Amino acid sequence: MATASNVSSEVCSICTEKFRDPKLLPCFHTFCLECLQKSVSSSSKDGQFPCPLCRYQVTLPEKGVAGFQTNFYIAARAEKQVHGGGECCGVCEQQATHSCRECEILLCESCTKCHQTLPSTRFHMLINLGESGAGIPLLSIQKFCEKHNEEKLRFFCMPCGKVICRDCKLTNHEGHKTKDISDVVKQARTSLTKTKVKLEKYKKETDETYQQIKHTSNEISINIEHTQRELNTLSKSLMKSPENVINKLADIEEVNKETFSKESCPLIERQRFLQGQIDYAGAILEEGLDSDVITTDDEMKGRLKLRRDIWLHYIATMNCQKFHISDL
Ligand SMILES: [Zn+2]
Ligand SMILES: [Zn+2]
Ligand SMILES: [Zn+2]
Ligand SMILES: [Zn+2]
Ligand SMILES: [Zn+2]
Ligand SMILES: [Zn+2]
Numbered sequence: 478m479a480t481a482s483n484v485s486s487e488v489c490s491i492c493t494e495k496f497r498d499p500k501l502l503p504c505f506h507t508f509c510l511e512c513l514q515k516s517v518s519s520s521s522k523d524g525q526f527p528c529p530l531c532r533y534q535v536t537l538p539e540k541g542v543a544g545f546q547t548n549f550y551i552a553a554r555a556e557k558q559v560h561g562g563g564e565c566c567g568v569c570e571q572q573a574t575h576s577c578r579e580c581e582i583l584l585c586e587s588c589t590k591c592h593q594t595l596p597s598t599r600f601h602m603l604i605n606l607g608e609s610g611a612g613i614p615l616l617s618i619q620k621f622c623e624k625h626n627e628e629k630l631r632f633f634c635m636p637c638g639k640v641i642c643r644d645c646k647l648t649n650h651e652g653h654k655t656k657d658i659s660d661v662v663k664q665a666r667t668s669l670t671k672t673k674v675k676l677e678k679y680k681k682e683t684d685e686t687y688q689q690i691k692h693t694s695n696e697i698s699i700n701i702e703h704t705q706r707e708l709n710t711l712s713k714s715l716m717k718s719p720e721n722v723i724n725k726l727a728d729i730e731e732v733n734k735e736t737f738s739k740e741s742c743p744l745i746e747r748q749r750f751l752q753g754q755i756d757y758a759g760a761i762l763e764e765g766l767d768s769d770v771i772t773t774d775d776e777m778k779g780r781l782k783l784r785r786d787i788w789l790h791y792i793a794t795m796n797c798q799k800f801h802i803s804d805l
Contacts, residue, residue, distance in 0.1 A: 487551065487554065489507070489508050489509045489512055490506075490529070490530055491508055491509065491512035491515075491516060491529055492509060492512050494509075495555070496508075496509055496548070496551050496552075496555075497509045497510065497511065498510035498511070498547070499547060499548040499551045499552060500513055500543075500545040500546070500547060500548065501545060501546045501547070501548040502528050502533070502535050502545060503533070503535055503776070504530075504531055504535070504750060504753055504754070504780070505753045505754055505756070505757035506528050506529075506530045506531060506533075506749075506753045507548045507551060508529065510543065513529075513542050513545075514541075514542045516529045517537065517541075521537060524536060524537050525537065528750075530746075530749045530753065531746050531747070531749040531750035531753060532743075532746045532750075533750055533780075549616060550615060550616070550760055550764070550765070552578070553604040553605075554615065556576055556578065556604050557576075557604060557605075557606055557609075557615070560573070560576050560583060560606055561606050564583055565583070566583055566584055566585035566588050567582040567583045567584065568582070568585070568588045569587075569588060571585035571586070571587070571588075573585055573606060574589060574605070574606055574607050575589045575592075575604060575605060575606060575617070576603065576604045576606055577592060577598070577601050577602075577603050577604075578602070578604065579598075579601045579602070580592075580598065580601065583606075589603060589617075593617075593619060600618075600619070600621065601618075602616055602617075602618040603616065603617045604616060604617075609763075609764040610763045611763065612666075612763075612764075613764060614764055614765060614766050614767075615764040615765075616766055618766065620640075620766075620768055621642070622642035622644065622645060624642075624644070624645065625643075625644040625645065628642035628643050628644050628645075629642060629643075630642050630658070630768065631643070631657065631658050632655040632656065632657060632658065633656050633658055633661040633771065634646075634650045634653045634654075634655050635653065635654045635655065635656065636653050636654065637650060637653060640658065640768055640771065640772075641655070658767060658768070658771070661771055662767040662770055662771060665770050665771040665774050666762065666770050668774050669758055669761065669762055669770060669773060669774040670762060672758065672774055672777050672781075673755060673758040673759065673762065675781065676751055676754050676755050676758065676777070676781070677755055679751055679781075680751040680752060680755060683744055683747050683748050683751060684748065686744060686792060687742075687744045687745070687748065690742075690744060691737070694733055694734075694737040697729070697730070697733045698733060698734075701726050701729060701730045701733075704726060705723065705726055708722060708723055708726075736791075736794065742791075743791045744791065744792075754777055754780070757773070758773065758777060761773050
């Protein structure tokens with residue numbers, strides 16, 4: 478399994494290979510559909526399962542693992558690597574600027590415009606083969622309302638926190654204060670940037686705490702080793718073994734090793750959780766769709782405080798162990 482520092486955004490951390498059918502979890506960690514299915518089948522309980530990387534508790538969608546959102550950004554980046562080299566449009570002979578995965582065709586600028594307006598293809602997600610990043614989206618898709626198929630999603634309902642269409646505005650959301658998406662996205666972008674900075678701060682704090690705890694754990698081990706050696710010498714001279722104390726020391730060391738092992742250390746999980754959020758926020762800010770910028774910020778803020786209790790408790794437990802040695 479990957480550690481916090483080498484989680485690459487382009488490789489599945491379960492199979493350590495390029496993603497096949499990448500599924501995005503609510504903690505923003507991505508895994509292959511198949512890898513995730515295997516992991517979930519052995520770890521789910523009551524419709525919930527822990528993320529294989531950060532142990533964030535995820536609720537299984539009704540359709541199962543396949544119901545998770547596909548991470549289109551990863552698929553798009555892979556596609557761009559293959560077709561980014563100035564190939565020709567599959568319709569006319571001009572230079573391709575976009576790729577449609579659904580039609581498996583490359584399109585030039587004018588054919589792209591066509592694709593985006595024809596009723597049969599206007600829902601297709603197109604991958605921008607040219608420059609992306611710095612706010613230029615990697616994907617281009619016109620999002621339409623799920624309820625009112627013909628209507629573009631172009632308003633943000635303030636009280637509901639949802640992206641809606643004109644018909645929604647006149648029916649379900651009548652009287653609600655709405656703003657134009659283009660007016661909201663700027664603010665959401667600024668806010669997501671702030672959230673990312675905050676996450677980076679938390680990550681730094683977690684890294685530092687981890688180092689401290691690691692130091693404590695090592696200190697405990699060294700102290701125990703030292704005490705054991707002294708006791709051994711002492712027992713030889715007394716011709717009697719202080720077994721109770723020796724056993725107690727072994728117990729403490731066992732707990733120490735176990736609490737600090739990478740598999741059970743909540744700080745490692747928190748490092749991975751935070752890194753996942755930071756990476757995703759970074760990618761969305763760089764080349765994400767406006768609607769994703771808006772929703773990502775809200776989702777992230779809701780998670781900032783999560784699981785804080787668990788690791789605060791952990792740090793306290795870890796620090797307590799230090800004093801047991803002098804209590805012997
Ligand atoms: Zn995989
Ligand atoms: Zn996760
Ligand atoms: Zn063309
Ligand atoms: Zn298409
Ligand atoms: Zn609608
Ligand atoms: Zn509303």
